[in-house]
Amino acid sequence: EAQVTQNPRYLITVTGKKLTVTCSQNMNHEYMSWYRQDPGLGLRQIYYSMNVEVTDKGDVPEGYKVSRKEKRNFPLILESPSPNQTSLYFCASSLGLAGGQVTQYFGPGTRLTVL
């Protein structure tokens, strides 16, 4: 089954404790990205990657890191989480560039709470 998986699905942590949210897709997609979704603000892009070893900042990259060592995986790293990073996070992948007529496939989401 074609899918994007994320882990963990739910996480409660404390300020400053490093964490990683994993994302994996089995569709051989080049393009992957991370979004956060907050009430009243919609989905905002954090980082994206057009292929292995190619990553770039989205609209709200501060406080986040990513890596793309393999095509299928695109982990999101919070080196020192803060309460304002409490949010619902989605990983997404697509065949090509997001602006074109391509479908973005989203993972099920990770609900993160930083105390």
Add this chain to the structure above:
Amino acid sequence: RKEVEQDPGPFNVPEGATVAFNCTYSNSASQSFFWYRQDCRKEPKLLMSVYSSGNEDGRFTAQLNRASQYISLLIRDSKLSDSATYLCVYGGATNKLIFGTGTLLAVQP
């Protein structure tokens, strides 16, 4: 001005009703437009792309008006299962999609 503006709703409609959502966008250079559907606490899923000539998929019709910079979604014969948040999306710069905050639809029995 927000890049994408949608009426947040909620739109409360009875089963069988026809309902329409509009969405305005700010970037006149945008080339690609979409409607995504998001169920409560779930991931967004593509409902349909929006083409210049307008397009229809069963009970759903999408229209694009470039002159006024808005797109619309029409749902005919609403079903209970149509209850969800509908996200207006367009392709901004080459590598990103711009999402609206969504319009909540609640179809009542």
